[in-house]
Amino acid sequence: MTLVRRLARPCIAGIFISGGLDQLRAPQTKSEKADPVAQPITKALPWLPEDTETLVRVNGAVQVGAGALLALGKLPRLSALALAASLVPTTAAGHAFWSAPDGATRAAQRTQFLKNLSILGGLLLAAVDTAGDPSLAWRAKHAAKDVSRATRSARRATAAAPTRVLKAVA
Structure with missing residues (x-):
């Protein structure tokens, strides 16, 4: 793992661990703001708990767990995706x-919204970071090309084989 990854992952993860712990300790402070966003989500995903306070706790647990995994470099792509998925509704709520009712509050909330959007960008980069190894899509594409080349070569060899046999017999 490069030095940049060793430093960047805990930097991104720290805000999620801290915020997730806060959601676990005091979900009631967030549930009123979360309710307008939580209700449509629970209708779309019926396997989620319908109670907003419980949903806030689940979100906090995801943030703590995935944040710790990302900080430690364990399952970094999966944990970055989990954090990104938890960040979107958190930001919207x-x-x-x-x-916002007034200009000062609107400006402060816009700054926080854009900060979270920036963090989302970092998480998406972390989710696609293969640490220098080729991605699965790249490997599949090149394996398909290799198979195609081998198939063409085998066809040519097979097509030329009867001619060679006839020349050898004559």
């Missing part, structure tokens, strides 16, 4: 600057 907590930083809805478009519905």
